[in-house]
Amino acid sequence: MSELEEYRHQIREIDQRVLTLIKDRLNIGIKLSEIKHSLGLPIIDTDAEQAAMDNLVRTSAALGVDISFARQLGELLIEKTIEIQNNHRSAGQPAKKSKDQNLKEIIELTQAMLVDGKKIARFEIGEPNFPPPQPVIRELTTVFKKKKIIGYGAAVGLPELRKKLAVELSNEHHVRIDPDQIVITPGARFAIFATVMSFVSELERVVIPQPAFPAYEECVSLTHGRAIPVAASLDNNWELNFSKIEAELRKGARMIVLNSPNNPTGKVISKDKFHDLVELARKHDTLVLSDEVYERYVHSKAPSILDEEYTNSIYVNSFSKRFGLTGWRIAYLVTSKEYAKRIRRIIHTAVTCVPEFIQRAALIALKQGESDAERNRRSILRKVDLTCRELSKIDVEFYKPDGAFYVFPRSNKPNFDSVKFATKLLKEQHVSVVPGESFGNYPAFFRLAVSLPEAQIPNAIRSIGKAVEHWS
Ligand SMILES: Cc1ncc(COP(=O)(O)O)c(C=O)c1O
Secondary structure, eight states: OOHHHHHHHHHHHHHHHHHHHHHHHHHHHHHHHHHHHHHTOOSOOHHHHHHHHHHHHHHHHHHTOOHHHHHHHHHHHHHHHHHHHHHHSSTTSOOOOOHHHHHHHHHHHHHHHHHTTOOOEEOSOOSOOSOOOHHHHHHHHHHHHHOSOOOOOOTTOOHHHHHHHHHHHHHHHTSOOOGGGEEEESSHHHHHHHHHHHHOOTTOEEEEEESOOTHHHHHHHHTTOEEEEEEOOGGGTTOOOHHHHHHHHHTTOSEEEEESSOTTTOOOOOHHHHHHHHHHHHHHTOEEEEEOTTTTSBSSOOOOGGGTTOSSEEEEEEHHHHHTOGGGOOEEEEOOHHHHHHHHHHHHHHHSSOOHHHHHHHHHHHHHOHHHHHHHHHHHHHHHHHHHHHHTTSSOBOOOOSBTTEEOOBOOSTTOOHHHHHHHIIIIIOEEOEEGGGGSSOTTBEEEEOOSOGGGHHHHHHHHHHHHHTOO
16 A cells, blocks of 8 residues: 555544544433433533533644634534434434424414314414505505506515605604615515525524524524524513623624514513613624514514614514514515615525515505504503403413513423423313423413404413313
């Protein structure tokens, strides 16, 4: 064997040893996941990850190996270990379902029971149960009558709609917003997806305060970024865990997602805390994605990223909740002109544009739909109050929401399992709720969306009370 061949042979042998060691490391990860599961601990432990990473960096410095290479390797190993732990959960158990999957299954079971002719009190569906404003319907009818061809439009959206939004937002937030900073998207969900796609690369970290709307984590996992959940607790009134968030931003997270008013807790971040959070992001140059789709569903105005004049941010809002246009798929985001161009590429590539007649309908909603929206908003906030009054009569604990249209109660029954509870409640009491596990590690919680008719609320909550009482 020549010297050249000899060295190549040695490299192949070393590669085999490296892979064998990686396999040992992943097997230890599986054992860890079983222990975490039995202790009810979340899979992700950022302190343990940091300790592992520090160890790698120290070792690479001692050995004279490139530190950034050691970091990349560390990120890959941590990522793979988490994936394996998530899939394994514990020996003999099925793979853990995604958070969106839990929600989908409850909705599908509800729909199947409805088709079977069952009457269901639907607390599971996160949409207002009112029709679009009347002028919107009239406008659509005219568009169809007058216009034979509806062609492709600009990816960023209809100029008139962006202009109208720019005026409204500039007035509301006392800042100057240019129409070129606005991108119209097919729903806020797509705005979130397009943002994550545009800015988060493989292995980059996205801080997601939990409990949270499951789409954030799904989007991050689709782009192979790393979702870093930072849990809040009911016992602390769902206040954000500031020190943990700060630690993650300091470590160089790419983005933080804020959602106030929050789905599922209804928590609104206070003005001071919101400001402090943005200052923290400013200090660490972290991109802020601020999902404000429930901003109208509040008793007093919620703080907004637009008030902060922080250019490294994306504000997301939607026509879905404000005007009852959930199925129409129309929303918008506000960001810097430069970021808007980046996001535009995703819209153009994936969907070309939001259909023009939907955008015209949204424009009419803005111009003439506010009184309908305001009436509906008041009705929903009344229903939230009623829901809270009824919930206080049964054996659950909850935070009285500051906004949005959700309540997120907790049962203190031992071994409460929100996924099993939601399925049992639906099958036996014909009341549909979403398990807390859809929003993070919250197996003792379930979410009520108060979109059902007011008259159904007291009875439905009595049924929930019965189901909680008989839980064992
Ligand atoms: C916090 C949050 N953001 C975004 C969305 C999605 O809104 P859209 O209908 O505009 O996609 C929802 C829907 O439930 C939500 O709860």
